[in-house]
Amino acid sequence: MEFSEQLPIVVQALNQGFLQTLKLFFVTLLGAIPLGLIISFGSMSRFRPLSYLTKIVVWIIRGTPLMIQLLIIYFMPGLMGNNIWGGGESGRFLAASVAFVFNYACYFSEIYRGGIQGVPKGQEEAGLVLGMTKSQIFFKITLLQMIKRIVPPMSNEIITLVKDTSLARIIALQEVIWAGQSFMKGNQGIAGVIWPLFFTAVYYLIFNGILTVLLGRLEKKLEYFR
Amino acid sequence: MAILEVQHVSKSFGNKEVLKDISFSLEKGQVLSLIGSSGSGKTTLLRCLNFLERPDGGVIRVNGETLFDAGDAVTGQESEIRKKRLHFGLVFQSFNLFPQYTALQNVMLAKELLEKEKPDYKWRKKEIHAQIEAEAKELLDQMGLSDRMDNYPHQLSGGQCQRVAIARALALKPDILCFDEPTSALDPELTGEVLKVIKSLADQETTMIIVTHEMAFARDVSSQVIFMDDGHIMEQGTPEEVFINPKKERTKQFLSRYTEG
Ligand SMILES: Nc1ncnc2c1ncn2[C@@H]1O[C@H](COP(=O)(O)OP(=O)(O)OP(=O)(O)O)[C@@H](O)[C@H]1O
Ligand SMILES: [Mg+2]
Numbered sequence: 001m002e003f004s005e006q007l008p009i010v011v012q013a014l015n016q017g018f019l020q021t022l023k024l025f026f027v028t029l030l031g032a033i034p035l036g037l038i039i040s041f042g043s044m045s046r047f048r049p050l051s052y053l054t055k056i057v058v059w060i061i062r063g064t065p066l067m068i069q070l071l072i073i074y075f076m077p078g079l080m081g082n083n084i085w086g087g088g089e090s091g092r093f094l095a096a097s098v099a100f101v102f103n104y105a106c107y108f109s110e111i112y113r114g115g116i117q118g119v120p121k122g123q124e125e126a127g128l129v130l131g132m133t134k135s136q137i138f139f140k141i142t143l144l145q146m147i148k149r150i151v152p153p154m155s156n157e158i159i160t161l162v163k164d165t166s167l168a169r170i171i172a173l174q175e176v177i178w179a180g181q182s183f184m185k186g187n188q189g190i191a192g193v194i195w196p197l198f199f200t201a202v203y204y205l206i207f208n209g210i211l212t213v214l215l216g217r218l219e220k221k222l223e224y225f226r
Numbered sequence: 227m228a229i230l231e232v233q234h235v236s237k238s239f240g241n242k243e244v245l246k247d248i249s250f251s252l253e254k255g256q257v258l259s260l261i262g263s264s265g266s267g268k269t270t271l272l273r274c275l276n277f278l279e280r281p282d283g284g285v286i287r288v289n290g291e292t293l294f295d296a297g298d299a300v301t302g303q304e305s306e307i308r309k310k311r312l313h314f315g316l317v318f319q320s321f322n323l324f325p326q327y328t329a330l331q332n333v334m335l336a337k338e339l340l341e342k343e344k345p346d347y348k349w350r351k352k353e354i355h356a357q358i359e360a361e362a363k364e365l366l367d368q369m370g371l372s373d374r375m376d377n378y379p380h381q382l383s384g385g386q387c388q389r390v391a392i393a394r395a396l397a398l399k400p401d402i403l404c405f406d407e408p409t410s411a412l413d414p415e416l417t418g419e420v421l422k423v424i425k426s427l428a429d430q431e432t433t434m435i436i437v438t439h440e441m442a443f444a445r446d447v448s449s450q451v452i453f454m455d456d457g458h459i460m461e462q463g464t465p466e467e468v469f470i471n472p473k474k475e476r477t478k479q480f481l482s483r484y485t486e487g
Contacts, residue, residue: 122322129276129316130336130398131308140335144326225326226380 001189009188010196017179018203020089024096024165024175029158031101036108043113054109061106066099067167073099074171089174096168100161107157115150116142148222155215162208176200227290229254229433230275230402235284237270244270246457248284252402252450255431259444259465262454263480268437271454272404275435276316277307288313288401315395315403319410321387323379329390330375333362333397340398358397365393369423385416389423396427403427405436441484445469453477 042054061069074095077084085091119142127137166177180200183190228251237245244267252258260268273279275286277294280302286294293310295301323332337358341347347354366375369389379387388408395403405424409417421443428434428447438444444451444465451468453461453476461468461477472478 120320120322122318122320123324125278126318126322126324127336128278129311129314130394131312132336132339133308136339140339141324141326148326225378 006190009190010183010199013179014176014196014199014203017174017176020173021165021175024100024168025162027097028100028104028161032104032108035101035105037112039105039109040112043109058106058109061103066103066164067170069103070096070099070167070171092171092173096171096173104161111150111153115146118149119145151219151222159208159211162204176203228252229289231287233285235274235281237274237279237281244457248459250452250459250462252433254433256433256449257428257447258435258450258452259448260435260437260452260454261444266454267457268454269406272316272406272437275404276314277311312398313401315398315400317391317395317405317408319407321391323387323391325379328376328378329366329371330362332390333365333394334358337397362397365396369393383416384412385419388420392423402433402435407437407439409440453480
């Protein structure tokens with residue numbers, strides 16, 4: 001097959017794979033952003049058992065590779081006789097989503113905690129002395145200062161997440177690298193070629209480029225105060 | 227009648243007694259200076275008055291109304307405290323301005339939030355906003371900051387920040403304005419401008435309690451001075467009594483640190 005014939009087939013397959021990559025990316029963000037907040041409240045709780053428990057869970061999740069977590073979450077239910085994920089690509093996607101959301105929520109929770117605790121106590125006290133309620137203080141004073149603090153570390157995590165989605169390949173989720181690799185083994189009459197894999201890299205580069213610009217803009221927007 | 231009466235206030239952190247049987251009163255329009263060495267409990271006393279700390283014992287009255295009575299649990303209820311706080315204003319050593327708001331917005335914010343809670347706010351929104359803004363501008367003007375209103379705190383010098391903080395506290399028209407070492411975080415060349423503003427407030431008979439290490443200023447501005455030592459009121463009286471003829475050895479010792487060198 002000529003290269004010019006191969007190209008549209010490969011691009012079509014990579015597009016489809018990248019769609020799966022994007023889906024995992026957005027589902028992870030959508031789930032981990034709020035879940036991370038809940039976890040950070042847990043770790044800051046004054047109820048000691050809860051804060052210890054949360055901190056231990058966060059320590060385990062952050063201290064072990066996401067790849068192990070993926071494998072365990074995907075295979076363990078089935079091996080224990082109850083495959084809760086169901087078969088096929090949708091089952092793999094569900095399992096990957098759970099693993100990613102939980103893993104990233106733990107990372108985010110630490111960032112939130114830093115952001116929340118990084119706002120000086122004096123800000124809240126100044127609000128209290130001026131007769132504000134706790135919720136007025138949160139929404140009118142501390143929230144934006146927290147956001148400003150967490151945007152740079154969150155940006156780093158988000159860029160990492162884009163690349164981490166490729167780990168889902170370990171449970172055969174058909175994301176973009178899986179698609180690229182398929183042309184090494186043989187797919188739609190194309191086999192033994194490496195260049196589709198290089199193409200996958202371009203997808204990551206472009207997407208991360210766009211994200212970097214957008215997140216950089218957000219950071220800039222918050223630069224009007226210190 | 228005294229505008230502020232503090233009776234037998236005590237406060238401990240853990241088993242460390244930080245305030246011990248503090249009693250004093252203050253007349254309307256007068257200025258009280260609180261002096262004393264580091265750790266003597268001056269900040270804690272101001273924080274108790276502003277309900278940032280809850281005393282373990284004692285009574286606090288403003289205009290005859292009992293705001294706090296350690297023997298009466300009702301006076302310590304969280305829901306009530308918010309209203310009671312408004313009798314006092316507090317200017318912090320470290321300013322604590324809100325960084326995301328301009329000088330003008332810093333001064334307006336609290337007042338606006340209070341007005342928003344009133345039932346007629348919806349109908350008179352524009353009018354109320356305009357009035358708050360006019361008052362805030364006038365206060366900033368009075369602080370010598372008319373050309374700084376639209377600057378953010380990080381664009382202002384320490385002295386300017388502290389003057390914004392004073393305007394912010396004044397915007398709620400507190401009965402008693404408290405200052406916790408308002409010039410301690412400032413470069414020496416900037417303390418003057420803040421002290422000048424506080425002096426002008428004293429001349430307008432603003433009731434104030436000032437914690438300060440600026441002894442010459444305290445002597446000049448106050449009608450009453452309290453010297454605190456290790457959580458006690460060691461000595462209190464007019465500036466002449468405390469600064470010129472202190473009775474206690476401890477007071478003399480403390481003051482000598484400021485006259486030497
Ligand atoms: N939240 C707290 N928990 C425990 N101890 C505290 C707390 N706040 C103050 N203290 C202690 O109470 C004592 C009095 O503190 P305070 O800040 O009132 O002193 P101060 O007179 O304002 O001193 P300075 O001149 O240094 O500001 C100090 O020994 C301090 O360590
Ligand atoms: Mg102090």
